[in-house]
Amino acid sequence: MTTQEKLEKIVRILDEKKAQDIQAIGITNLSIIADYFIIATGTSTTQVKSLADEVEYQLGLAGVEPRGVEGVRSANWIVLDYNDIVVHVFYRDTRAEYQLERLWADGEQVDISGFLIDEGDANK
Numbered sequence: 001m002t003t004q005e006k007l008e009k010i011v012r013i014l015d016e017k018k019a020q021d022i023q024a025i026g027i028t029n030l031s032i033i034a035d036y037f038i039i040a041t042g043t044s045t046t047q048v049k050s051l052a053d054e055v056e057y058q059l060g061l062a063g064v065e066p067r068g069v070e071g072v073r074s075a076n077w078i079v080l081d082y083n084d085i086v087v088h089v090f091y092r093d094t095r096a097e098y099q100l101e102r103l104w105a106d107g108e109q110v111d112i113s114g115f116l117i118d119e120g121d122a123n124k
Helices: 003-016 045-061 092-098
Strands: 020-026 036-042 068-070 077-081 085-091 108-110
Touching (some): 003 020, 003 085, 036 092, 045 085
Antiparallel strands (some): 020 036, 077 085
């Protein structure tokens, strides 16, 4: 699975599971950590865990396993490290506190609108 395919799949999984404020930031030119950060918000710690579990499960079905997973116990901020993509799933208050988007503001905002479910289509 290419990085681009993985990026699209992760965004779609998060969107289908009703994650809020999904953002993808290209950080290739800023860091050797990864090529992209994907940041999403859950409305409860239960949803945060569910979102992270679903990403891990669906990518696992495609043969892609995370290099590491952190934060599952507290479920306020779960990080899934897929080498080229790092997924951050936050509880709303925790995301507001850490403001990762602001810390990585020099990164490239990736247009993910084509990966998201059109609400009009979802209601048909």
